[in-house]
Amino acid sequence: MLTDTKLDRLGTADELNAAVALHCRALRQSRGWSLDELAGRSGVSKGMLVQIEAARTNPSVGTLARVADAFGVTVSRLLEPAQDRTVHLSDAEEAPVLWRGGRGGTARLLRGLSEPDFVELWDWRLAPHEEHVSDDHQPGTREVLHILSGVLIVTVGTEEYTVGPGQTIDYLADRDHSYRNDFDTPTRFLMLVCMPPREYDRRVRPPLPR
Template sequence: MASHIWDSIPNAGHDLDGRLARRLAELRQQRGWSLDELSGQSGISRSTLSRLERAEISPTTAVLSQLCAAYGRTASQILAEIEDNPPQVLHPDQQPTWRDDEAGFVRRSVSPPQPGLRGELVECTLRPGADIAYAVTPVPGLEQHIWVLEGTLELTLDGHTHTLGTGDCLRFRLWGPSRFRCPTGDPARYALVVVLP
């Protein structure tokens, strides 16, 4: 079973998981969708959706991506929407970190969570051999900048593969599927800047 851990404030993981579960349920209810309708929209089983909304399980990277696409939001938007009284400055020990140990992915939200703002900065790390494919983009035309801080990142967009080394930066708009892979024996750590259209 995958481990999905929030690492920011001690004992915050459970609270954040609970708030995320409530927010996912709210988003579905705002659209007037049943669990079966959301299952059809997202490709996620009804039972998994029910367990997510009851905070019995945490979403994997792939599941969160599918939900983001169904709701037309980025992961950071959804995560910002669950923050209580978002601060203007986040110190390193306050930056929420989400782990999907099964996928080999760590995501640190560097930007303070401010709903309504269009840009955000995220630090991501893929362990050696990690290979994550996203079937859809949560928001078509999403502008992204990927700056590799350490290691090698292989990124496939629209069937074209870019191999990025330390210091390389790729800028693009995301319209379809994407795949992130760490092809070497060392982790790939990169900064991701996301700008909503």
């Protein structure tokens, strides 16, 4: 069984929750949106948004992605204050773990950029026989996966692809997709997510292939 996804970063979940609360509230108010409006655009319930803005919950990675899509920002924008900087150097251990699987797998958000386009870099690890089913992202989102070790089964819509060490796969992620390790050894892969730099309202989503 998968346990989707509590914010976790070296014991500083409270700091991350506070950052998400601050940015979510500021981004919503700067747009003049009510909580009902954000709930409609993101597909996240008003009750959950109230909890997020009060820093009283650990939102899942799926919830964060939906909120970020609605605002037209990256997930990392919700986790840390915007800073003007030429260079940003950090250790992998400093990056937040935004997903934990029931068998020990993790997904760590290494970095996110908001300019010139929205890009996120993730370090994923799936334990043997572990799976993550992802929400569909906003139209035009593309993911690039590079397998470092193990074998990964990637499902996009109704098609499955087996990707081995040293191989790279990219695909449109604005439809149903998942990552699965069917084998007895762990799988580790890097993921690059490239998103259109715009706000996204799920209520007016165009139909897409499943």
